[in-house]
Amino acid sequence: MTLKVLAVDDSKTIRKIVSKAFSAYDCEVVEAENGIEGLSMISNVKPDLIILDITMPVMNGVEMLGKLKGQPDMKDIPVIMLTAESGKDNVMQIVKMGVRDYMVKPFKGEHLIERVMKIVALQPKEAPAPLPSPYFFVVDDIQMLSLPGKSDRATLMEIEVDFNKSLKIMSTAGLNKMILDASHLKELNMLVIKLILSVVESCQKYRIHLRFVGSSALGTELKGFQETSSFSINDSVGEAKKTF
Amino acid sequence: MTDISKLDLKGFCANSTRSVFHTMLSMAVSAAEADPSMELSGSKVVGCVSFTGDVIGNICVHVSKEFGRVMAAAMMGMEVDEIEDDEINDVIGEVSNMVGGDMKSKLCDAGFPCVLSIPNVTSGRDFKIESKGWMRHEKIAFQHQEELSMVEVFIKFIA
Numbered sequence: 273m274t275l276k277v278l279a280v281d282d283s284k285t286i287r288k289i290v291s292k293a294f295s296a297y298d299c300e301v302v303e304a305e306n307g308i309e310g311l312s313m314i315s316n317v318k319p320d321l322i323i324l325d326i327t328m329p330v331m332n333g334v335e336m337l338g339k340l341k342g343q344p345d346m347k348d349i350p351v352i353m354l355t356a357e358s359g360k361d362n363v364m365q366i367v368k369m370g371v372r373d374y375m376v377k378p379f380k381g382e383h384l385i386e387r388v389m390k391i392v393a394l395q396p397k398e399a400p401a402p403l404p405s406p407y408f409f410v411v412d413d414i415q416m417l418s419l420p421g422k423s424d425r426a427t428l429m430e431i432e433v434d435f436n437k438s439l440k441i442m443s444t445a446g447l448n449k450m451i452l453d454a455s456h457l458k459e460l461n462m463l464v465i466k467l468i469l470s471v472v473e474s475c476q477k478y479r480i481h482l483r484f485v486g487s488s489a490l491g492t493e494l495k496g497f498q499e500t501s502s503f504s505i506n507d508s509v510g511e512a513k514k515t516f
Numbered sequence: 517m518t519d520i521s522k523l524d525l526k527g528f529c530a531n532s533t534r535s536v537f538h539t540m541l542s543m544a545v546s547a548a549e550a551d552p553s554m555e556l557s558g559s560k561v562v563g564c565v566s567f568t569g570d571v572i573g574n575i576c577v578h579v580s581k582e583f584g585r586v587m588a589a590a591m592m593g594m595e596v597d598e599i600e601d602d603e604i605n606d607v608i609g610e611v612s613n614m615v616g617g618d619m620k621s622k623l624c625d626a627g628f629p630c631v632l633s634i635p636n637v638t639s640g641r642d643f644k645i646e647s648k649g650w651m652r653h654e655k656i657a658f659q660h661q662e663e664l665s666m667v668e669v670f671i672k673f674i675a
Contacts, residue, residue, distance in 0.1 A: 284602075284603070285591055285603070285606050289591070328634065356617025356632070357620055357621045359622075359625050361624055362624070377610075379539065502597075
């Protein structure tokens with residue numbers, strides 16, 4: 273069963289680090305920016321765990337914790353506090369309020385997960401089934417898209433459909449790097465360019481880091497499009513990998 | 517209670533700043549003595565937190581806008597050119613919160629109870645933070661590769 277985690281922090285950066293830490297596990301992370309928002313989300317989300325910052329505007333973490341512990345239907349939800357303050361008095365105060373654990377910032381995502389695992393069981397996400405396509409495969413943590421030498425309309429349409437499927441697989445697997453290998457391309461026509469622009473647009477939308485492998489002719493061609501004018505072309509997949 | 521003039525504010529700041537850069541950004545920074553007149557020129561971002569209680573004070577983290585972008589990318593696991601200005605502000609605010617939180621804890625443990633504010637972030641070009649009437653005012657410079665940043669501490673005993 274998917275574990276629901278509520279991350280309450282006024283910093284988007286910290287919420288992102290927390291979400292990323294849980295991305296390898298069967299978890300759904302929902303976010304709130306302050307204590308008031310956090311409390312209102314609890315009744316809807318019914319989280320299994322709350323990661324709670326202390327210093328926040330509107331309602332801070334200590335106030336939110338106090339209100340949480342006063343609600344019979346919420347008081348047993350385990351809470352891990354995040355605090356930038358490691359002083360004895362601060363730690364004693366939050367421990368007395370019934371938090372299960374606390375982490376002092378700065379922290380690493382993997383250390384947070386270690387603490388979480390002492391409180392709730394985390395199940396690793398099932399590896400998604402790879403696409404049954406000769407053009408898409410994963411090497412290390414990089415999604416490869418290898419364009420065939422000859423690209424007719426039907427093949428390119430098939431690749432575009434598989435690309436959209438691969439975006440979902442990448443999201444599930446927590447992959448955010450892609451290499452588009454066009455080194456086997458024998459002909460650079462408008463259909464290929466259209467596919468490449470579509471890949472670039474989707475990668476920007478889903479914040480996937482994209483690198484190109486191909487000939488200098490491809491590089492020259494891509495310079496002519498606003499969407500791809502800033503991309504560099506790598507001579508080989510190995511070279512492209514090094515740029516991540 | 518420790519004498520406030522004997523607190524190693526520079527040491528506290530240097531350790532916590534190095535720890536924040538190492539843990540959150542996987543970056544090594546080296547601390548150096550800063551000239552009292554040191555200022556960052558050009559476009560910059562300054563994150564400040566205040567503490568109030570038996571002591572009052574501010575801690576400000578100054579970085580160039582471009583280094584702020586590099587820091588944001590490192591902390592958020594993104595590419596530098598994907599970073600928006602609000603993400604730079606958020607990261608610098610969070611870094612000042614962590615450095616300030618550590619300082620606040622050290623002050624509390626030394627017998628100066630105080631509370632910490634939420635961070636505020638100012639960005640712009642060619643501005644200067646001036647503050648007067650403090651018992652201690654320290655500046656510590658930090659270097660990562662060619663980039664120079666600065667942490668500034670102002671403190672005054674009240675009780």
